[in-house]
Amino acid sequence: MDIQFVKPDITEAEIEAVIKVLRSGWLTTGPVTKQFEREFASYLGTPRAACMSSxxxxxxxxxxxxxxxxxxxxxxxxxxxxxxxxxxxxxxxxxxxxxxxxxxxxxxxxxxxxxxxxxxxxxxxxxxxxxxxxxxx
Missing domain, CATH: 3.40.50 (Rossmann fold)
Structure with missing residues (x-):
């Protein structure tokens, strides 16, 4: 059996966003994570969302x-x-x-x-x- 894997589609904008976070010094609990949690909770229609490290x-x-x-x-x-x-x-x-x-x-x-x-x-x-x-x- 030949199982093909798909090459990830990662844009330059996504790479730059990651670099920006890395340079900020906040990897897990910083402003980008908090903003994502707020937006994700809003998208789901729930009061809160919590990011996990993995x-x-x-x-x-x-x-x-x-x-x-x-x-x-x-x-x-x-x-x-x-x-x-x-x-x-x-x-x-x-x-x-x-x-x-x-x-x-x-x-x-x-x-x-x-x-x-x-x-x-x-x-x-x-x-x-x-x-x-x-x-x-």
């Missing part, structure tokens, strides 16, 4: 907010970054890994459905290499 801490934060813990199962694709699975262990739950489709990197949705049990608390889909999961399914 997807890993964000995923763990969400699992903890959902009450995921010991005795719970979390379904996720086998083809993913290790952090996707490690956060499940961090909260004390059991990861249930689902193989990919034969012809693309998405998890096999039929296998995912078959893996759902009464202990399944969360399904974590992962977009891989520019291939977006079928979230409606």
């Amino acid at each position: 997807q890993t801490i964000g995923a763990e934060f969400i699992l903890r907010m959902l009450g995921v813990g010991e005795g719970d199962e979390v379904i996720l694709p086998a083809y993913t970054y290790s952090a996707s699975c490690s956060v499940v262990y961090h909260v004390g739950a059991t990861p249930v890994l689902i193989d990919s489709h034969v012809d693309c990197p998405e998890m096999d949705y039929d296998a995912m459905e078959a893996a759902i049990t009464e202990r399944t608390k969360v399904i974590i889909p992962v977009d891989i290499g520019g291939v977006v999961c079928d979230y409606d399914r």
Whole structure:
């Protein structure tokens, strides 16, 4: 199987914006982050939004907010970054890994459905290499 990855589309304006933030000395809690949080919250129609330092801490934060813990199962694709699975262990739950489709990197949705049990608390889909999961399914 030949799985193609997509080259990221990064503009010069985006590069300059990153350089500006780096030169400001504020990487995580500075004015650009605070402005983004305000605009993102407004976009979502919620009073607040909080940026996290990584997807890993964000995923763990969400699992903890959902009450995921010991005795719970979390379904996720086998083809993913290790952090996707490690956060499940961090909260004390059991990861249930689902193989990919034969012809693309998405998890096999039929296998995912078959893996759902009464202990399944969360399904974590992962977009891989520019291939977006079928979230409606």
